[in-house]
Amino acid sequence: MSRNHSSHVLCYIAAAVICCITALPFYVLFNMSVRSIHDLGSKLRMPDAVNWDNYVQAFTESGIWRGFLNSLIVVILAVAMIILFSSMAAYGLSRARTRLAGYIGTVNLTVMMIPPVSLLVGTYSLMVAMKLVNTLPGLSLLSAATGIPAALFLYSSFMVTVPRDLDEAAMIDGAGILTTFFRIIFPQLKSVTITQMIISAIGCWNEYLMPMYLLQNSKKHTLILVIKSAFNSFNGVANLPLAAATCVIGIVPVIVFYLALQKYIIKGQIEGISK
Amino acid sequence: MKRNRKLMMMALPALLMLVVFIVFPLVNAIRLSLFKWNGYSQRMSFLGLGNYADIFTDSLFYRSLGNTLIYGFGSTLLQNVFGLILALYLNMKFRGRNIIRVVVYLPIMVAQFIMGQIMYYFVQYQGGVLNEILSMFGAEPVYWMSSGIAAVILITLVNSWQYVGLCMVVYLAGLQGIPDMYREAARLDGVSRLQEFRHITLPLLVPSITTAVVINLINGLKMYDMIVSMSSGGPNRGSLSLSYYIQLLYFNDEKAGYAAALGVVTIVVIMILTLPINRFLKKREVEY
Secondary structure, three states: OHHHHHHHHHHHHHHHHHHHHHHHHHHHHHHHHOOOOOOOOOOOOOOOOOOOHHHHHHHHHOOHHHHHHHHHHHHHHHHHHHHHHHHHHHHHHHHOOOHHHHHHHHHHHHHHOOOHHHHHHHHHHHHHHOOOOOOHHHHHHHHHHHHHHHHHHHHHHHHOOOOHHHHHHHHHOOOOHHHHHHHHHHHHOHHHHHHHHHHHHHHHHOOOHHHHHHOOOHHHOOHHHHHHHHOOOEOOEOOHHHHHHHHHHHHHHHHHHHHHHHHHHHHHHHHHHHO | OHHHHHHHHOOHHHHHHHHHHHHHHHHHHHHHOOEEOOOOOOOOEEOOOHHHHHHOOOHHHHHHHHHHHHHHHHHHHHHHHHHHHHHHHHOOOOOOHHHHHHHHHHHHHOOHHHHHHHHHHHHOOOOOHHHHHHHHOOOOOOOOOOOHHHHHHHHHHHHHHHHHHHHHHHHHHHHHOOOHHHHHHHHHOOOOHHHHHHHHHHHHOHHHHHHHHHHHHHHHHOOOHHHHHHOOOOOOOOOOOHHHHHHHHHHOOOOHHHHHHHHHHHHHHHHHHHHHHHHHHHHOOOOO
């Protein structure tokens, strides 16, 4: 009994350490965001006068609302394409008894390993030629394409657990392939779909490199780009507290989203992987 | 077989996306890599394999390659060791363990670019958080980002910390897949905890190790955003990764052809590194 007790104490000490280490960066960011621009004091001690003006300024001057809206548009378009196209493809490839389907699976795995930046020159000149630079749908298409391989992989490993009897029963009832997929198969994939939607949405929301080069027009900037420009200096001085406040505004929605849906993210992935 | 063809059609939208936005840019990049081109003008001069030859005498290429390997393998090692420890710890039964899982995973939600900015506040020389903590103990401030290698190590540490939750999740999934009877049988035989871990848990975790290593390696070798915000590739281009170097060459140095060639070389390097590791680990998987 006593051994059990002491190991419990160790558990809670470890828990406390983990919480402190995780909380510290967020605390420092918050601390930075409520000081005045001239305050170069300690980042650990709260400033004597808490200054909320940075938040007011961030909301009114930095174009953060537009950034929020632009990010939302890109995420919704990209995630819709990722989910729809990957689940359809996984279904088709797993049920078709052809050698080609197997090859496509292997090629997909290889594509997963290609870092998007290594194709930068090829991608960028393609986007220019297709007139997709400075457009939100253009960015969504590109984000969807880079997100599809991993989603297709996850759906494919999940499709094995959906019994073929379901398809066959639907087929006997005279349902076509599209009807079978949307009415019968897709509802079976609900849990993996929710997990994949969240992962894709977060990844897309936090994307930095591609928006940076594709969206040069500041009216098209996504939230991350608005935050990035808050760090730029005006007349040689960067308003770091304002930038920190912008960061906080950018982080809070994601954290709220995460805490609300953490069940689907952590448990969803644990169950998804162990299948 | 008409049905097979219809089923294959279901994959068409996804394949079309991959062909247009990944395969086509790849072919385009290979084509451009054969030219000397500044990225925007109409003038391009054919070099053949000249760009590739230049890469092998470019000292910055070797430095970026070395850094990329540290980013990739360093993060993979740290994340797997700590991810496994965290998973073992959070697989124990105690109240509040779900909350700690949520906390460990939380930093993954923050954009890498923002996390890099926050961490920059930690490693600054003047007024940085780490130096402030040091001064509480009466120690002299340290110039954390003094050299390329120092920056590379710090960025690797921060990256490992931020994404350790991914590994934890993979290993938790693996641990939950091990039937309890194996461990119970071992306990009955009077096996010590360490032996149990070494001879039962670890071999059965090999599939999880494969997954975790490959995911981490791919992510680590791709690293870009965090380097931008933590060190801007500096000091003196000392902490560049291959991704970052490609981007600099293209948009900064206006060497688009050379950047394209470097991109192709990067893909080849990543394939050479990840494929054998994947195969090696796959062979060691235990069936039970």
